[in-house]
Amino acid sequence: MSSFDYVVVGGGSAGCVLASRLSEDKSMSVCLLEAGPSDWHPAIHVPMGLLWMMRSPGMNWNLSTRPEAALAGRQLFWPRGKTLGGSSSSNAMCYIRGHARDYDEWASLGCKGWSFKDVLPYFKRSENQERGADEFHGTGGPLNVADLRSPNELSEAFVKAGVQAGFPHNRDFNGAQQEGVGLFQVTQVNGERCSAAKGYLTPVRSRPNLTVITGVQATRILTELGEHGAPRATGVQYNQAGTSRTVQAKREVLLAAGAIFSPQLLMLSGIGDQKALRDQGIACIKHLPGVGKNLQDHLDVMVVQASRKRVSYNLGPGNVARGPWHILRYLTRRDGMFTTNGAEACGFIKSDQAEEIPDLQFHFTPARLKDHGRNLSFLMGQGYSLHVCNLRPKSRGWLELASTDPLQPPAIHANYLSHPDDVVKMVKGVKHARRVLSQADMAPYRGKEILPGEAVRSDADIERFVRQHAETIYHPVGTCKMGLDEMAVVDPTLRVVGVEGLRVVDASIMPTLVGGNTNAPTIMIAEKAVDMIRDAR
Ligand SMILES: Cc1cc2nc3c(=O)[nH]c(=O)nc-3n(C[C@H](O)[C@H](O)[C@H](O)COP(=O)(O)OP(=O)(O)OC[C@H]3O[C@@H](n4cnc5c(N)ncnc54)[C@H](O)[C@@H]3O)c2cc1C
Structure with a gap:
């Protein structure tokens, strides 16, 4: 079994930030596991290629909701990126952060450290604003923000x-x-898409302490009983062309598989609602009823x-x-x-x-x-x-395991309207x-x-x-929500409640959907997580 300080699951908007920033420290080894292929395809990089990405069989998960009762029983198409960069490699590149009040709302829900004043430095740190720096904008960051x-x-x-x-x-x-x-301003550089992979990962791929493995799907988080009697994440099991392999995490497993697959992996690993897990024949190692709930989308x-x-x-x-x-x-x-x-x-x-x-x-x-x-x-x-x-729907949906086969997506009930x-x-x-x-x-x-x-x-x-x-405009969040109440899945440091050595860092942790597009907020979340992970060291 190979062993790393940090194992990051999912090389999307958040996962690329984590892998890049954590491997800045040469003494730390980082492994990034991504289910999709490397991001070599020109349709990713030429902005108009998004039309192709919407249909790609190999770089898009091509998900669907279950029949939506309030939408004439239709099953809605839910594209998600499946390549390095994740959905930032197939999204529409609109650079939007949401409203300052959205983050103040998170803070008021008990998420200390997540008010707009707290998160603004992380938006700025991530950004290279071509118009120049000011009170709200940063320069020199990996994510290039340009005018069309x-x-x-x-x-x-x-x-x-x-x-x-x-x-x-x-x-x-x-x-x-x-x-x-x-x-809109767009996440582009020199007329090409600036995905999280292009901004954060590509420039550092040659670091000796960073291992990126593509075409592998994590199937379970490995756990053992920790020092304090609570479960502790020790590594990840993954599927590589039909063969099951494992990788060990000496410090932390960081789930960044996005709002659909991070909660699925938790459930497959016995972390979720006890009764629902029992119904699937999965032994529950931590009862967290909020896993997969609180689904919100635009x-x-x-x-x-x-x-x-x-x-x-x-x-x-x-x-x-x-x-x-x-x-x-x-x-x-x-x-x-x-x-x-x-x-x-x-x-x-x-x-x-x-x-x-x-x-x-x-x-x-x-x-x-x-x-x-x-x-x-x-x-x-x-x-x-x-x-x-x-921008701020009151409807809430949920995800549940459709089967215990980790290669099958979960059932999505967006519960719109x-x-x-x-x-x-x-x-x-x-x-x-x-x-x-x-x-x-x-x-x-x-x-x-x-x-x-x-x-x-x-x-x-x-x-x-x-x-x-009506259709989705691709912003599902909230399925591993951050908070302090009984439905919270992660605490304000993004640690999975009651499980050691495990964090969720992606769009799923948003307690409420921000009033805007979700790529920049997800990158901000990962930038902030990096500081919290470093602080814990
Ligand atoms: C078509 C589309 C258009 C969009 N347009 C915009 C826009 O213009 N502006 C904007 O701000 N936002 C936009 N968004 C939303 C934004 O891109 C997402 O909110 C953001 O990328 C989510 O980041 P994430 O890290 O949570 O997940 P993702 O970026 O989706 O990353 C998750 C990664 O994990 C991988 N993965 C999943 N399961 C596993 C597993 N078991 N093992 C290994 N790897 C796994 C996936 O393949 C993927 O690469 C759009 C999204 C889509 C799909």
């Missing part, structure tokens, strides 16, 4: 339309104020409109014929259509003036989207899509989206509304539309 090199004119028109609709123009959603409309719905001007990104014959020119432009200048991150413009708005902070987010895509861009015939036409999501307030927010969101798209600045482009379609007008009709068409 070639935003589509539709995205710029959307921003103007948002201002016409009464929202402030916002150049920096991660600065003093989140509210407003503007173009449910999203789109208003899709045809474009009269032929400027949108599409797979129509004209654009395809110009393909070689676009490729040449990308290869020689690293700009043009291939640098698009899909969702180019953003809005953080209040569904109602009574709201204290924005509760809805827009993502504007200068393309006609259906089924996560996987419906290629729909993508042939000229058009644009305005996504809207409810199970809280009536979430339905109301989505309906308001569609109305706001339509209002923005009907402004004069969109007039030169505006064709027929394709979705929901002109016939859908009343609140009841819009609600039906939401139930039939």
Whole structure:
């Protein structure tokens, strides 16, 4: 059995940070286990390749929820990255931190050290902001944050339309104020995706004290009885091309397999709700009823409109014929259509003036989207899509083991719209989206509304539309929540409650979903975890 000081499970947004930062200390050995392949594929690095990543059989877990009762019984597609960089290698590169109040809320729930004031230094430490450093931004960090090199004119028109609709123009959603409309900043460097792997891991792969093993899936956390009578994590069992192997952790096992697979691994290892584990025939070594519970995600719905001007990104014959020119432009200048991150413009708005902070987010895509861009015939036409999501849903879902086979994903019950307030927010969101798209600045482009379609007008009709068409915007969190109550899975130092030598460090630890995209917050969590792990030494 090989042995390391730290074994990190999962080489995604958080896992790459942990492996990179912990191996800065030459006296510490670190092993990173990643289920997917290395991140060599060009579709990862060329931003527009995200369209391919959405369908990739080998670099995407291609998960689905169980039938969702409030969404007409549909099973929703849940893509997750499966390669070095994890979901940061397939995401839309939008650089957003959430609202300062989100972190103050974590602190108020008992998560000492997680207020916005506490976490801001870690956002800054991770960042290389191309606009330069200021009170809110850092330079010199591994995660490059850039302005879009070639935003589509539709995205710029959307921003103007948002201002016409009464929202402030916002150049920096991660600065003093989140509210407003503007173009996203993106995690790109020199026109290429800057995943957590590219930013943190690739530059340090040659360190002798860092071992990265890809194509291996952790199947169980190995434990023994520790000094204080509590279970202690001693290593990890993993599957390598059908052979079971083990790796020993002298100091800690760090679970960073993401919001779906970290709780699954805990359950497979006997850490979870005692009764549920017993039902699966798994011996419970630590009763933690919160494992897999508290699942939260951003449910999203789109208003899709045809474009009269032929400027949108599409797979129509004209654009395809110009393909070689676009490729040449990308290869020689690293700009043009291939640098698009899909969702180019953003809005953080209040569904109602009574709201204290924005509760809805827009993502504007200068393309006609259906089924996560996987419906290629729909993508042939000229058009644009305005996504809207409810930033702080009250609905809670859960995960459970579908089987004891570690190679099978768990059953996902997102339980979207199970809280009536979430339905109301989505309906308001569609109305706001339509209002923005009907402004004069969109007039030169505006064709027929394709979705929901002109016939859908009343609140009841819009609600039906939401139930039939809403999808995930890919931000599941909360399934190993940090906290102090009986449903907490990790404490504020991210140690699994009642188990020694084991932490969870990824999006699953968020007690509540932040009001924004979740990649930068997950990287911040891992940066902060590194300091806590070092302090423990
Ligand atoms: C399509 C898509 C678009 C998104 N767009 C954005 C965006 O534009 N901006 C933004 O901020 N956020 C975005 N997100 C969300 C963001 O990328 C995630 O919240 C973030 O990457 C989560 O990081 P993580 O470390 O928790 O998990 P992940 O990055 O998913 O990493 C988990 C890793 O663990 C590996 N793994 C899982 N199980 C095992 C196992 N048993 N053994 C070994 N390895 C294992 C996985 O293969 C994966 O590499 C998007 C996500 C997706 C999927």
